Amino acid sequence: MDILGKTTYGEGRKAVNDLFSDGLLFTTLTKVGKRLIQFKNVSKIYPNGTIGLKNINLQIEDGEFVVIVGLSGAGKSTLLRSVNRLIEISEGEISIHGESITKAKGNELYRIRRDIGMIFQNFNLVKRSSVMRNVLSGRVGYHSTLRMILGLFPKQDKELAIEALKRVNLVEKAYVRADQLSGGQQQRVSIARALAQEAKIVLADEPVASLDPLTTKQVMEDLLRINQELNITMIVNLHSIDLAREYATRIIGLKDGEVVFDGPVIEATNDTFTSIYGQDMRKNEMKRAAK
Amino acid sequence: MNTIEKEQTDHIPSPPSKMKPIFTAMLVLVLVLGSGWQIGFSFTELLKGLPNMWDLVVQLVPPDLAYFQVITSPMLETIRMAVIGTTFGGLLAFPLAMLAARNVFFLSIITGPARFLLNLIRTLPELLLAALFVAIFGIGTIPGIFALMFFSLGIIAKLFYESVESIDPGPMEAMTAVGANKLKWIMFGVVPQVMAPFMSFFLYAFEINIRAAAVLGLVGAGGIGLFYEQTLGFFDYAKTSSIIVYTLGVVLLIDYLSTKIREKLI
Amino acid sequence: MKRESLIILRRTFLILTVLFIYIWAFIGLPNIELKETSIEIVSAIISGLFQPDWGYVYDPAGEDLLRGLLDTVAIALLGTFIAGILCIPFSFMAANNIVKTKAIVGTNKFMLSFIRVFPDIVLALLFIKAVGPGAFAGVLALGIGAVGMLGKLISDSIEGIDLSAREALVATGANPIKIFMFAVVPQVLPNFFSFILYRFEVNVRAATVLGVIGAGGIGTPLIFALSVRDWERVGIILLGIIVMITLIDMISGKIRSRLT
Numbered sequence: 001m002d003i004l005g006k007t008t009y010g011e012g013r014k015a016v017n018d019l020f021s022d023g024l025l026f027t028t029l030t031k032v033g034k035r036l037i038q039f040k041n042v043s044k045i046y047p048n049g050t051i052g053l054k055n056i057n058l059q060i061e062d063g064e065f066v067v068i069v070g071l072s073g074a075g076k077s078t079l080l081r082s083v084n085r086l087i088e089i090s091e092g093e094i095s096i097h098g099e100s101i102t103k104a105k106g107n108e109l110y111r112i113r114r115d116i117g118m119i120f121q122n123f124n125l126v127k128r129s130s131v132m133r134n135v136l137s138g139r140v141g142y143h144s145t146l147r148m149i150l151g152l153f154p155k156q157d158k159e160l161a162i163e164a165l166k167r168v169n170l171v172e173k174a175y176v177r178a179d180q181l182s183g184g185q186q187q188r189v190s191i192a193r194a195l196a197q198e199a200k201i202v203l204a205d206e207p208v209a210s211l212d213p214l215t216t217k218q219v220m221e222d223l224l225r226i227n228q229e230l231n232i233t234m235i236v237n238l239h240s241i242d243l244a245r246e247y248a249t250r251i252i253g254l255k256d257g258e259v260v261f262d263g264p265v266i267e268a269t270n271d272t273f274t275s276i277y278g279q280d281m282r283k284n285e286m287k288r289a290a291k
Numbered sequence: 292m293n294t295i296e297k298e299q300t301d302h303i304p305s306p307p308s309k310m311k312p313i314f315t316a317m318l319v320l321v322l323v324l325g326s327g328w329q330i331g332f333s334f335t336e337l338l339k340g341l342p343n344m345w346d347l348v349v350q351l352v353p354p355d356l357a358y359f360q361v362i363t364s365p366m367l368e369t370i371r372m373a374v375i376g377t378t379f380g381g382l383l384a385f386p387l388a389m390l391a392a393r394n395v396f397f398l399s400i401i402t403g404p405a406r407f408l409l410n411l412i413r414t415l416p417e418l419l420l421a422a423l424f425v426a427i428f429g430i431g432t433i434p435g436i437f438a439l440m441f442f443s444l445g446i447i448a449k450l451f452y453e454s455v456e457s458i459d460p461g462p463m464e465a466m467t468a469v470g471a472n473k474l475k476w477i478m479f480g481v482v483p484q485v486m487a488p489f490m491s492f493f494l495y496a497f498e499i500n501i502r503a504a505a506v507l508g509l510v511g512a513g514g515i516g517l518f519y520e521q522t523l524g525f526f527d528y529a530k531t532s533s534i535i536v537y538t539l540g541v542v543l544l545i546d547y548l549s550t551k552i553r554e555k556l557i
Numbered sequence: 558m559k560r561e562s563l564i565i566l567r568r569t570f571l572i573l574t575v576l577f578i579y580i581w582a583f584i585g586l587p588n589i590e591l592k593e594t595s596i597e598i599v600s601a602i603i604s605g606l607f608q609p610d611w612g613y614v615y616d617p618a619g620e621d622l623l624r625g626l627l628d629t630v631a632i633a634l635l636g637t638f639i640a641g642i643l644c645i646p647f648s649f650m651a652a653n654n655i656v657k658t659k660a661i662v663g664t665n666k667f668m669l670s671f672i673r674v675f676p677d678i679v680l681a682l683l684f685i686k687a688v689g690p691g692a693f694a695g696v697l698a699l700g701i702g703a704v705g706m707l708g709k710l711i712s713d714s715i716e717g718i719d720l721s722a723r724e725a726l727v728a729t730g731a732n733p734i735k736i737f738m739f740a741v742v743p744q745v746l747p748n749f750f751s752f753i754l755y756r757f758e759v760n761v762r763a764a765t766v767l768g769v770i771g772a773g774g775i776g777t778p779l780i781f782a783l784s785v786r787d788w789e790r791v792g793i794i795l796l797g798i799i800v801m802i803t804l805i806d807m808i809s810g811k812i813r814s815r816l817t
Contacts, residue, residue, distance in 0.1 A: 084728055113730035124725035129743045132306070137739045141730030148735045162303055174304050190725070197729055323638050326631035330692035330773060337697075340688035347687050367585075374582040414802040415795075418678065418766035419779070423791075426783045427598045432587060506678045510769055510780070519682055531683075539674050 036062045036201065036233055037083060042092035044078055044257070052078035053089070054257040062200075065227045065234045067244040070254035070276055076237040079254065080203050083235065084116045085109065096201070114141035117194025117232075119223075121206040123186040127179035131170065131189050134178050135161040138197035157196070164195035168222050184215025191222050195230075202226065204236040208243070220247055241273050347528065354533035362518055362534055366541060369514035372432055372507070373500040376439025380500075381493045383440070384447035391448065392455040394463070395481060409452075413445035417503040421512035432513030439504060443496040450495075454488045455481065491556045494549045501545050505538045598788075605792030613793050622797045625768075625775035630801070632692050632767065632774050633760035636699025641753045644704045648711035654720055655741070669712070673705030677763045681772040692773025699760050699767075706759075710752045711745070718744040751816045754809045761805050765798050 037060040044052035053075050060066055068076045081087040082094060085101055093102045101112050117138070125134045139157045140148050165171040168188035170181075178186060187207060194202050204223060208216040224247055227234045238244050244251055244265075251268045253261030253276035261272050326332075389395050390405035420441050424434030458481065466480035508516025515534060522530040614622045649655050651665035681698035688694050722740040731739065768776020775798060782790040 086724065086727060107732075110730040110732055113728060115730075116728065118725065118728035120721070120725060122721055124721040126722040126740055126743050127719065128747070129739075130307075133739075133743070137726060137731075138729050140726070140735045140739060145732060145734050148731075149738055151738070171303055175307050193725070193729070203728075319638075322634055326634045326638075329631040330628055330635070330696065332635060332693060332696065336688065336693060340693075344684075344687040347683060351683075371582045371585050374578060375586065378579075410803070411799065414762075414799045414806075416762045416766050418769055419776070419798070422766075422769060422780060422783060423602065426786075426791075427595050427602070436586075502674070502676055506676045509678060509682075519679065523682060523686060535675070535679065542674050 036060055036097060037235075038095045040093045040095075042082065042089050042094060044075075044082060044087065045090045051257050052087075053082065056092070056257075056259060058252070058259065058262070060233065060235065062233055063227070063231045065224065065247060065249045066236070066252060067248035067250070068235065068237050068252045068254060069239075069241065069244050069273070071278070072239075074254040074276075075257040076254055077205055078257075080205050080235060080237055083201070083203055084113050084118060086118075110141055114197065115200045117197050117199030117202040119187070119190050119194060119202065119204040119207045121209045123183070123190050125178040125186055125189060125193075127177070129178060130175050131165070131178055131181070132158075132161060132174045134189055135164055135192045135196045138164075138193040138195075138199075141197070160198070161192070161196045164192040165189075167195060167226070168192045182215070184211050184218055187211060187215070187219050188222060191219070191226070195226065199232060201233045201235065204234065206237050206239065209239060216243070223247070241277075244268075350528040351532040351535075353529065354536045355527075355529035356533065358530045358533040359537055362515055362537060365508070365515040365518060366537060368432060369504045369508075369516075370501065370541070370545075372435045372439060372514055373497060373504040376436045376504070377443045377493065377497045377500045379436070380440040380443030380496065381447050381489075384444045384451060385489070387444070388448040388451035388455060389477060389481070391452040394456050394458070394460065395477060406452075409445060409448050412441055413449060415441075417442040418506065418510060421507045422510045425511045430511040430513075435504065435507045435512035435514055438507060438512055439500050442503060443500055446496045446499060447489075447492045450492045451485070451489055454492075455485050458484045487556045491553045494553050494556075498542075498546050498549050501542055505542070598786075601786075601788040602791060605788035605790075606795060607792070608789060609793035609796055610787070610789035611793065613790055614797075620778060622775075622778075622793060625778050625794070626797050626801050628692055629764045629768075629774035629776075630761060630805070632695045632772075633699065633757060633764040635696045636764070637703060637753060637757045637760050639696065639700030640703035640707055640756065643700065644707040644711060647704060647708040648715060651708060651712040652715035654716055654718070655737075665708075666712070669705050669708040671705070672701065673709060675702060675705070677702040678766065678770060681767050682770060685770065685772055690771035695764060695767040695772035695774060698772060699763060702763075703756050703760060707752055707756050711749055714748040714752075715741070715745055747816045751813045754813050754816075758802075758806055758809050761802060765802075 037058070039056045039058040042053055042056040046052055056079065068079060070076050078087055082089045083096075083101075085094075085104075089102065093100055095101065096112055096116070099112060101109065104112055126137070129137075136153050136157060139153060139160070142157075143153070162171060162174065165174055168191050170185060170188055170192065173181060173185065173189075178189060181189065191202075202223070207223065208219050211219060220243060223234055223236065226232050236247075245268070248265045251261065251263065251265055251272075252259060253268075253272065255276055260276055261268065387405055387409065391402050391409060393399075393402050396402055417438055421434055421438035424437040428434045428437070462484065463476065463480035466476040471479065504514050504516075506516045506519075508514045509519060511517070515538060518534055519531060522528070522534065647665055647669055650661055651669055653659075653662045656662050656665075677698055680702045681695055684694035684697045688697065718741065720740065723736055726736040726740045764774045765779075766776050768774040768778070769780050771777065775794060779791065779794045779798075782788075782794060
């Protein structure tokens with residue numbers, strides 16, 4: 001429970017810790033300190049010649065809350081999507097818990113992906129399906145194809161889905177169609193989907209980019225809570241420096257496909273962000289903050 | 292805040308009943324099985340028929356190209372029937388659609404019967420109309436033209452009155468303001484707005500009528516359809532397939548031209 | 558100046574073409590010779606509609622109207638059911654956002670258009686040759702004939718769906734079949750049922766005339782009554798068809814409006 005005690009990284013953390021100190025709902029294997037995700041000399045060159053990633057070497061440990069920052073086109077999304085192989089890398093190797101996802105094929109690949117939840121900027125829900133069915137879709141990797149064609153989920157899965165929805169405060173919307181929800185609610189459904197998946201890692205690709213400030217806060221708090229209570233490793237792409245500072249334990253700065261900063265949030269000074277974003281961007285950010 | 296959220300989360304809604312989809316599936320199953328029983332559907336018959344079907348397909352290719360010469364004249368007759376039938380159908384559809392449009396005639400005493408008549412016409416398929424008119428006029432192209440006229444009347448009038456009902460009321464109000472009588476009111480307030488869609492529906496009905504006209508001969512209502520029975524009756528399948536190929540060619544050509552013109556209209 | 562004259566030229570050409578078509582069409586038109594019997598027959602049919610042969614509606618011994626109508630609906634229903642199943646693979650393989658190979662999509666689209674231009678009645682003629690006359694040939698004709706239109710409507714609707722959920726399913730570790738079942742099927746299903754119902758309406762109309770060529774249904778007794786000039790019977794059959802089609806359109810329309 002010592003993880004819950006950490007309150008050093010921002011007010012959000014503290015508030016949430018106070019709210020949710022009433023125990024864990026999910027049992028998770030905590031292997032604190034083990035190298036969870038490892039990038040070895042990873043490069044990505046797109047077919048049109050654009051360089052996505054340039055010789056990336058990274059280790060991400062269990063339970064970290066990593067925020068990746070950088071300009072659009074710096075390779076944030078490519079980095080994130082290469083973890084679960086939504087994007088194929090051109091060179092190098094990525095391994096999860098010591099298992100190479102780069103070399104995995106067929107069912108092995110599906111099994112590795114099953115342990116990695118993903119949250120998207122545009123939520124990527126099946127809008128015509130109910131919230132419940134969207135959350136349950138996180139479970140499809142656990143069952144046989146035939147069973148899923150028939151859509152037969154075991155009772156435990158449904159309970160799991162309800163638990164996940166409780167965690168994001170949306171349980172009363174369980175049987176509402178997903179397109180009836182607001183943007184923030186939809187994003188929380190996709191968080192519940194990742195929870196129902198019992199993922200050990202959650203990748204979030206610009207999870208708040210299409211949300212307003214208030215819902216942004218709610219979604220970020222949800223992510224933080226999951227990270228702390230369930231010890232799920234978070235890797236989040238963010239535009240906003242302020243949000244990165246508030247929630248991250250570790251910041252990775254990308255520029256032109258290369259890691260230009262990697263360290264705990266305290267080490268990330270204004271100069272660091274200036275080097276990541278360039279002089280002008282930083283100024284604009286400051287101006288906005290001043291307002 | 293904390294307690295409110297707790298209360299919300301304690302209430303788990305019950306899943307929607309599964310009875311409805313199960314009931315629907317059962318109903319469909321019963322209907323399908325019942326239908327199969329009603330008409331004596333049998334898989335053995337289907338299996339027995341399969342080799343026959345294959346034989347037929349084999350005999351259909353290649354089409355007898357020389358036969359094109361023989362059927363060109365009935366093909367032209369088919370097109371002629373479609374042209375005249377659609378024209379008269381369109382001419383009748385125009386006033387009837389006006390009568391059925393609720394924003395032109397506000398009284399349901401007028402729109403009601405007009406709509407009823409239109410719905411009545413649209414229930415009867417073209418071949419059935421053709422059979423009726425053959426009984427009235429005897430065998431030939433005349434019953435075919437009458438059948439196509441009523442058939443296209445139903446199609447055009449339905450599409451047309453729906454499009455009339457969606458027009459801009461401004462010009463109509465302007466005509467009311469200048470004190471025009473009903474006929475002038477329609478001529479200047481309604482017609483200019485709906486000519487383009489009317490022409491488009493007219494051409495669309497013509498496309499459908501060409502296809503319809505090609506089979507009316509089966510009941511003696513003129514055109515190329517007559518030749519299906521002749522060739523099939525003599526087991527002259529190569530000629531049958533040349534009728535099919537010829538008809539397909541003409542239908543596709545007319546569809547293409549008509550679609551081009553319709554695109555320009557909108 | 559030049560542009561204006563071009564427009565005038567084009568317009569003249571168009572008017573002349575239309576004029577030519579109409580002159581050609583009307584010159585070839587045979588004279589409408591109203592046989593003396595024509596008017597008699599019209600009035601006979603109309604009086605037949607108002608004084609139909611009620612005795613024909615239900616006749617426990619043999620062929621009656623209800624049985625004929627029931628046959629017709631059964632043919633339409635079975636035909637639609639068969640087409641509904643057959644069109645599924647075609648629809649997906651003709652959708653360019655599901656299948657990425659252009660050749661496969663193109664071939665399937667072409668096949669669907671090809672089936673679509675075949676009139677149902679011609680298919681029925683061919684099936685009569687293959688399996689003999691009767692309702693069975695009618696069912697097969699409608700079952701095959703409807704695949705063209707259903708396949709086109711459904712593949713168009715598949716091409717319009719939002720595939721963003723597919724990425725999310727990939728990320729959960731779903732294989733292609735599971736992705737399809739969860740990301741694609743739920744979006745297509747309501748439209749699919751709606752199109753099936755619509756095609757059922759069309760098929761009921763088609764099934765009423767199949768009997769004209771001997772492929773079962775109410776068309777056979779109708780053509781028979783017409784040929785023996787039994788106008789009361791023609792009247793009751795027409796009434797029966799009108800009532801049946803109106804009812805089915807109404808019910809099917811209600812369900813369709815609730816689906817989407």
